[in-house]
Amino acid sequence: MPEKRALKLLPWGIMLCVTLLLHLAARLWPGFAEWYAVQVYPIFVGTLGRFCSLFPFSMIEISLYVGIILILAGIAAVLMKKLSLRRALWILGRTLVAIFFVFTLNCGINYQRLPFSERAGFNIQESTEEELIALCERLVDEINEAAEEIALDEEGYCMLQGSPVETAREAMAAAALEYPELRGYYPKAKPVLSTWYLSSQLLQGVYSPFTVEANYNNGMPDQDKPSTICHELSHLKGFMREDEANFVAYLACRASEDAQFRYSGSILAYIYSGNALYAQNPAALRQVREKLCEQAVKDLLNHNAYWDTYRGKISEVSDKMNDMYLKANAQRAGTKSYGRMVDLLLAWNREQGVEELEWK
Numbered sequence: 001m002p003e004k005r006a007l008k009l010l011p012w013g014i015m016l017c018v019t020l021l022l023h024l025a026a027r028l029w030p031g032f033a034e035w036y037a038v039q040v041y042p043i044f045v046g047t048l049g050r051f052c053s054l055f056p057f058s059m060i061e062i063s064l065y066v067g068i069i070l071i072l073a074g075i076a077a078v079l080m081k082k083l084s085l086r087r088a089l090w091i092l093g094r095t096l097v098a099i100f101f102v103f104t105l106n107c108g109i110n111y112q113r114l115p116f117s118e119r120a121g122f123n124i125q126e127s128t129e130e131e132l133i134a135l136c137e138r139l140v141d142e143i144n145e146a147a148e149e150i151a152l153d154e155e156g157y158c159m160l161q162g163s164p165v166e167t168a169r170e171a172m173a174a175a176a177l178e179y180p181e182l183r184g185y186y187p188k189a190k191p192v193l194s195t196w197y198l199s200s201q202l203l204q205g206v207y208s209p210f211t212v213e214a215n216y217n218n219g220m221p222d223q224d225k226p227s228t229i230c231h232e233l234s235h236l237k238g239f240m241r242e243d244e245a246n247f248v249a250y251l252a253c254r255a256s257e258d259a260q261f262r263y264s265g266s267i268l269a270y271i272y273s274g275n276a277l278y279a280q281n282p283a284a285l286r287q288v289r290e291k292l293c294e295q296a297v298k299d300l301l302n303h304n305a306y307w308d309t310y311r312g313k314i315s316e317v318s319d320k321m322n323d324m325y326l327k328a329n330a331q332r333a334g335t336k337s338y339g340r341m342v343d344l345l346l347a348w349n350r351e352q353g354v355e356e357l358e359w360k
Contacts, residue, residue: 012097019101026112033112037238044106045236046185049212053187058215060208061192099210107209110238116248119181122347129280132342135349136273136288140296142254142266147295149259158223158299160260165189168229171256179251182237187213189229195219199310204228207235221306223299226264227253243340246272250345267296267303269345276342 026033052059074091077083117124153159169186176182189205190213192198198206198217205216205228214232216225227249234248246268253265277285292300 012094015101016097019097019104022104022109026109033109034114037110037113041106041110041238042184045187045212048106049187049236050185052211052213056190058190058192058208058213059211060213060215061190061194063211103209105209106212107207107235107240110240113238113240115241116179116181116234116239116244117344117347120179122344122351124343124347127343127346127350129277129284131346131350132273132277132280133284133288135342135346136270136277136285137291138349139266139270139273140288140291143263143270143296144291144293146259146263146266147293150263150295151260152295153222156295156298157221157302158260158263158295160222160225162258164225164229164260167256167258167261168226168233168252171226171230171252171258171261172233174255174257175248175252178255181239182234182248182252184237186233186236189214189216189232191216191218199307202307202310205232207232207240212236221299221302222260223264223267224303226256226258226261227268230261230265244344246341247344247348251348267300269341271300271303272341273345 026036074083074088078085078088151159151161165188168189172182172186176184192206192215195217196219198204199219203217204220204224205214207214214229214236216228216232218225220228227246230249230252231245234245234252237248239245239248250265250269253261253268256262256265274285274289277288289297
């Protein structure tokens, strides 16, 4: 009897050991995570991701609902003594090991790879307040230019037309022409059915390593959706850091031929850069903000109003959990790591300035 139990435990023990060894290799063996992200991870994107892309709905969302039902059914079975507690814990343990294994393959290792900024050759350095002001002014110009071409709904807010999912894939492909790190296949992003669930956590989107899917919150204002979709798609290239995913989203939206995407990407970058400038010099931000067109001001107010309605205890708990998750995956700044996007934008803007001087 003990031997049979040992045989049943063996494959799950091996799976757990392999998972832990992969984590150790990614953290301790220089180059392993980068090799894995470039050579191995794309296989899962091209197989599991491609399969899940065939379905019009979010596979991970449906799986989550099914999982909740199974957990409740298991609890009921234990209480009704139709399932022993020992058997229930055995099933739960195996499930957790499998989840940990799949997470590691499609997400965990990638956290240890080279940052996109390093792969793309961006020079991150300390910047002056004048450089930050110049960046904000450049983003305002981009917003105002794109705002002239976007469609509006009956209330005068930005309204998406066409298929943002397909346009996002095209935008990522366009960005890949300049940044080869972004080349490759992109599964279709999926809108979630339960927008309240994401909004209450102040989440615009989420990447699922278990189905290799990019999911986005379809309930938020339209100007947030293009940059969010591109953000989640960047994770499908193995770039897991949130600050860099935002930066990649900006680059992709900027490369798009669709004005709605350029508008969304520039607004995303302006929000982060404007917040950084406000912390340094509120008066300077007010002067920059005065140059924003009325349409952009209206959409930004709509953005703030939407997310303000969901701020509360749930969002606070979610933020703390997200902070712990990021730190556990080597993003030491936790949720504050999102602020690094401004450093990336400044590095990009500095590079653009050099290119413009060389062209002249």
